[in-house]
Amino acid sequence: MDRLSLTLPEGLATLTRVLGAEEGDIRLVGGAVRDTLAGLPPKDFDMATRLMPEAVMQRAQAAGYKVIPTGLAHGTVSVLANGRPIEVTTLRRDVSTDGRHATVAFSDDWRDDAARRDFTINALYADPLTGEVFDYFGGRDDLAAGIVRFIGDPLTRIAEDHLRILRFFRFQARFGSGAPDAASLAACTARANDLMALSRERIADELLRLLALPDPGETVALMVERGIFRPVLPEIQDAALIILARVVKAEAQLGLAPDALRRLSALLPDDPAQVDGVGARLKLSNAQRKFLAASAARDATDGADPKALVYRLGHDVALARLMAGGFDVTPILDWEIPVFPLGGRAVMARGISAGPEVARILQAVESKWVAEGFPGEGRVETLLEEVTGG
Secondary structure, X not given: OOEOOOOOOOOHHHHHHHOOHHHOOEEEEOHHHHHHHOOOOOOOOOEEEOOOHHHHHHHHHHOOOEEEEEEHHHOEEEEEEOOEEEEEEEOEEEEXXXXXXXXXXXXXXXXXXXXXXXXHHHOEEEOOOOOEEEEOOOXXXXXXXXXXXXOOOHHHHHHHEOOHHHHHHHHHXXXXXXXXXXXXXXXXXXXXXXXXXXXXXXXXXXXXXXXXXXXXXXXXXXXXXXXXXXXXXXXXXXXXXXXXXXXXXXXXXXXXXXXXXXXXXXXXXXXXXXXXXXXXXXXXXXXXXXXXXXXXXXXXXXXXXXXXXXXXXXXXXXXXXXXXXXXXXXXXXXXXXXXXXXXXXXXXXXXXXXXXXXXXXXXXXXXXXXXXXOOOHHHHHXXXXXXXXX
16 A cells, blocks of 8 residues: 655544544645655645635634635635645536636535546545555546646646646646657647636646756757747747756856746746736736846846946846847856945035036936946046046
């Protein structure tokens, strides 16, 4: 009998007993089981239960837990265990779906619940007390073999939720080994236009999660080859794959954490207005849109003076542009942006009246200061004299 070696976070073991672990009414499901089997640290401890949502709420509240009815219509209750939200969902089966939302009926059959999940590697359950693993569709073997495979008919699974197309590629990038499952890939390719029915927020979230993986380059290239982006992000073209590979390689060589937004900027054109339109379409935050637009203004001169670029644009945008261009970024990694040591009062002390002329002089001196590599205050005084004529 397969068993999982897993230490539950503080408070979670007690919660499982409150919710009927000793009676077999609750199991870990999905990510925590999959990741532990893959030798990865689990992040999410989602639970599945034979109890109805109301019973989950009553038991948890009676034991002193805070409960949030996050999705009662779909059987989901969030229970806070030592500040950690734990999603507890009643076993269910789909009654109808429209590609975005599902109508469900509750069940007491674990296999029913497993059958409605997306991939075999996500339909793994474990007893929270004994660690016994329950695998209804060969997920454990697929995980060991690096195979990401839909449960049952791939086209049916995609029709239930179109986002599963993007999820397939994200899981392929994370857990896949070798060629993707042919039937799953063919279904995603055939139904790529279904992505147009999804909210752009869901698409953006899934895309950024894919790009945050250690090296998504091969998978993104496959998505471009198969036309997956074409219905919703036609701006991503073959040529961008070289830039993405360059950024991913630079991050790895420099020991930098993967940056999903920086990688997205690498995939988008060198056109700030067009890229800002992409950000608006994906409903990204104003800060994210500003970053992408500024990164899209990259050109061949960016590498001429990396520190000047950082001074003008900040570290994040400068790094994105320099990495995309293949320029050396080591001089700026730990470089602190200096403060321009000149103010309006120093200019007016030379007899210049307050107003636009002061601003013009400050800008002229600052440009010279940056061009000379940010010299000290003594040199700034000399530059001021040069600009004002003594």
